[in-house]
Amino acid sequence: MEGNRPKRRKDKYNPYTIFEKDGQYYVSFKDGQGVSHKLEISKALYDTFDAFELNDLVYLNVVDRHIEQSEVWENTLNMRAMKKSDSMEEIVFRKLQTEKLHKAISELPEKQKKRLILHYFQALTYVEIAEREKCSTRAVEYSIHGAMQSLKKFFEKN
Missing domain, CATH: 3.30.160 (Double Stranded RNA Binding Domain)
Incomplete structure (x- = not known):
């Protein structure tokens, strides 16, 4: 050419x-x-x-x-389509862990609790939280880190 x-x-x-x-x-x-x-x-x-x-x-x-390159057979599709249900033990364990997490979060100082919820449950970034609360990004990061340390101690103790 x-x-x-x-x-x-x-x-x-x-x-x-x-x-x-x-x-x-x-x-x-x-x-x-x-x-x-x-x-x-x-x-x-x-x-x-x-x-x-x-x-x-x-x-x-x-x-x-x-895009999947392998052949897909009917039984393979059925296996993928059906979500295996959790056992009763898994459901109860998850519920207890969730309750324990909520109890631990409720014991955090108000500012840490608010920032932790905004970051992990509402998926806001440190910058977005800092803008919302009119503070520095570093303060938000430090606060959330402190909250995580408190939660870690709570779970180690309980």
Whole structure:
């Protein structure tokens, strides 16, 4: 191939090739009879073809990496569809742990409790909490760290 061509993974379904030679942009392709053609195109059209190729590559990578490649049989689908229910012991244990956590949080100082809840249960960042409370990010971080240490001590003790 002549000229500078963008580095791409070869795809048998791509009917054209783009390249640049001596500051000019070209697209080459074969017509229905298998005759090769080379046309000069504008920079804008070259960039558009290039963007299309990149988008196609992104899609092909998604298919290769994230879409399941193995065969899926009916029994496999049924196994995945049915969520295994937790045993009664697991349900009771989780409920007791949740109650214990709520008791530990309720014993925290008000400011630590509020910041811990905002961070872990409402998914706010330190910066968002600091802006909301009009204080420094470091103060929020220190407060939440202190709350976590208090909770750790509570769980070690109980």
